[in-house]
Amino acid sequence: AKRRARMSSVVFEPAMLERLREVSRLTSDLRQALDQNQFLVHYQPVVNMADGQISGLEALVRWQSPTRGLVPPAMFIPIAENSDLILALGDWVLRTATRDIAGRLDTLPADFELHVNVSARQLIQSDFIATLRHALQESGLPPGHLTLELTESVLIEQGGQTVERLRQIRNLGVKIAIDDFGTGYSSLSYLGTLPFDCLKIDKSFVDNICVSPQDTAVVAAVLHMARGFGVTAVAEGVETEDQARRLREMGCSHAQGYWFGRPVPLADIRWPGQ
Numbered sequence: 001a002k003r004r005a006r007m008s009s010v011v012f013e014p015a016m017l018e019r020l021r022e023v024s025r026l027t028s029d030l031r032q033a034l035d036q037n038q039f040l041v042h043y044q045p046v047v048n049m050a051d052g053q054i055s056g057l058e059a060l061v062r063w064q065s066p067t068r069g070l071v072p073p074a075m076f077i078p079i080a081e082n083s084d085l086i087l088a089l090g091d092w093v094l095r096t097a098t099r100d101i102a103g104r105l106d107t108l109p110a111d112f113e114l115h116v117n118v119s120a121r122q123l124i125q126s127d128f129i130a131t132l133r134h135a136l137q138e139s140g141l142p143p144g145h146l147t148l149e150l151t152e153s154v155l156i157e158q159g160g161q162t163v164e165r166l167r168q169i170r171n172l173g174v175k176i177a178i179d180d181f182g183t184g185y186s187s188l189s190y191l192g193t194l195p196f197d198c199l200k201i202d203k204s205f206v207d208n209i210c211v212s213p214q215d216t217a218v219v220a221a222v223l224h225m226a227r228g229f230g231v232t233a234v235a236e237g238v239e240t241e242d243q244a245r246r247l248r249e250m251g252c253s254h255a256q257g258y259w260f261g262r263p264v265p266l267a268d269i270r271w272p273g274q
């Protein structure tokens with residue numbers, strides 16, 4: 001009885017009810033947003049530390065809502081992930097980004113990589129490979145120019161089937177990046193069994209690289225491991241010149257962050273020599 005009393009007092013907390021209402025409003029608005037084409041894709045440069053050139057772009061979705069303004073993904077991706085909405089939205093981002101990039105492939109470097117985020121729910125769909133193949137065919141983007149980003153936690157939670165799915169993706173010629181690396185507590189022995197091409201070092205480690213010997217040691221270890229695995233390391237969330245210099249000194253080959261460029265519409269990307 002005591003327990004029930006405590007639970008009901010939680011359930012009827014006004015702030016919580018309000019939050020539930022807001023989530024359900026967001027969910028129905030999101031559904032409408034898809035039908036009404038209110039989503040946009042912005043692109044953030046991934047740069048090669050050796051020459052400062054753009055080596056790729058990460059596609060990041062935005063919601064231009066008529067009533068809420070420009071909504072950042074942190075506000076709606078988790079909600080979309082709680083329903084099948086993430087499937088339609090994820091598919092839309094994949095098709096839009098591959099089409100955008102295929103459209104200007106003739107002006108891009110030969111080793112250019114488009115990075116697209118994929119959520120757990122998308123990855124485990126039985127038709128995910130068909131969806132991916134379809135996006136590639138429809139856009140004409142050669143698979144070698146596409147990298148799918150999966151968070152470290154997704155790869156752990158999904159367990160055994162994941163490895164097989166990653167192999168299928170790679171068999172298409174598409175590459176795999178482990179996103180937010182260092183935040184998911186994956187065991188190094190498990191990591192060694194995963195097929196992947198790129199490790200993205202989470203911003204939380206990059207933040208303190210100039211002040212914390214511990215975080216610097218973590219980044220150094222991840223860079224060392226990436227070299228051992230023969231994969232590319234990308235430092236995320238680089239905001240200052242000092243961080244960029246430090247990472248370069250440590251032998252980090254690629255980076256991303258506000259210091260190099262914020263996510264912007266494709267037309268606003270400043271390509272070298274333009």
Ligand code: C2E
Nearest residue numbers: 060061072073074077093117118119237238239257258263
């Ligand atoms: P993420 O994949 O880790 O993307 C990096 C996030 O860090 C982006 O936030 C980017 O704008 C931000 N960022 C980049 N450089 C800096 C920096 O120097 N400083 C700071 N403070 N932030 C920086 P954004 O665009 O708000 O996206 C947040 C998250 O939403 C993404 O994190 C990703 O998990 C998710 N997301 C975005 N687009 C998609 C999508 O199309 N599909 C899925 N499933 N998730 C997406």
Ligand code: CA
Nearest residue numbers: 058117149179
């Ligand atoms: Ca990402």
Ligand code: CA
Nearest residue numbers: 179180200236
């Ligand atoms: Ca990330």
Ligand code: CA
Nearest residue numbers: 151179180202
């Ligand atoms: Ca993240």
